[in-house]
Amino acid sequence: MLVMAIPAFLRGPTDPTVTGPHVITSWKLGPLTINLTETVVLEWIVVAFILGLAFFLTRNLRVRGVSKRQAVAEMAVEAITNLVRDTMGRRWLWFTPYIAAVFCFSIFGSLISLFGVRAVTSDFSVLLSWAAVTFLVITWTKIRYGGIGGYLKGFADPMPVMLPINILSEVATPAAMALRHFGNIAGGGIIMMLVYYGLANASHMIGLDIAIFDVGIPAVLSLYFDLFSDFMQAFIFIMLTMVFVSNAGPAEEEASAS
């Protein structure tokens, strides 16, 4: 069994299949089926890792004689706080932890694919959840600053015939965000899978039973599809969230804030 398993592993991927996340277990909750998928378990790992990192970085904080760990923690907090302040304005500073959470969740959720598992962010439901939160905050902001009447009237702007288009554009915002992120990460994952598959086949074609081409060569592409793309998508996602949410409120604000 073991003797067979090792050559199978060394032969490289032979049957690339594109599927969604594996369902580990599921419950029937009335009419609903609640699935516990691979994605959710990986999310737990990611969340535990991020919180563990945050916990680790903020041990023994001092006002003076800052340790390297503390410097990293302070830099991270200040960087994300400045980003939120510059993009959204001072009155949205309370929103910083959410932005930081989505950013970390996205980055580490994508990077976890480096360990050979599915990226958390290659599951559309995950991105849809985050985008839904963005959508809710946008709607809440519009109602908060414009009143429920102003919010509803906004759909008939500039004229009532625009109503369907306005509704569509309202829904398109989170849908586009979710699809963009999902498409980039999941697509990158598929490309990498195909690259591994193709290089394994190439190895077999020149008569090697071991997928020797899979060593090293895909790493070059991985730099883009796994590292750069993961970072970019996380950044784009939080930037879009910040821009859409802060645009939902009145444009000016420096006057009231300062």
Add this chain to the structure above:
Amino acid sequence: MGIISASVWAADLNLPFLSIDTGTILFTLINLAILVFGLKHFLFKPVNDILAQRQTAVDKSLTEAEQAKAEAEATKAEYAEKLTAAKEESAEMLRKATRRAQERSDEIVAAAKAEAAAVMQQNEAELEREKRRAASELRAEVSGLAVMVAEKVVEREINPADHARLIDEFIDSVGDVQ
């Protein structure tokens, strides 16, 4: 049978590649909430607290430094003032001392001069007296001597009138000498 049925093991089941799954959405939202509050509690709160503390400390030391600087300037001004006053005072003292010394030396010189003058005067008076006494003694002696010399020279009696006249003439001429 409850609302939640027994867990179904679905080892071979994979969701479609592009799927919207209620369970995943639910769990993701819960995880996101946990992450948001976790980060807020474990990262943002402690770090922001420390940053605020540092800001307070920096503000405090800046204020203290400003105070210290103001104090130092005040002290410096005070010292400069004191120094000027002290210089003036010392110059004044020096002037006074010089004047007093001058006065004193003038006094001393004047006293010395007066004393010297008194001594001179006394000496002169004494000298005068001595001279007179010597002169009168000399006169007496000379007159005796003159008579004796005259007697010896003339060896003769001259008339008393000539005698007296000669003596007087001689005494006068001797007296003129002095």
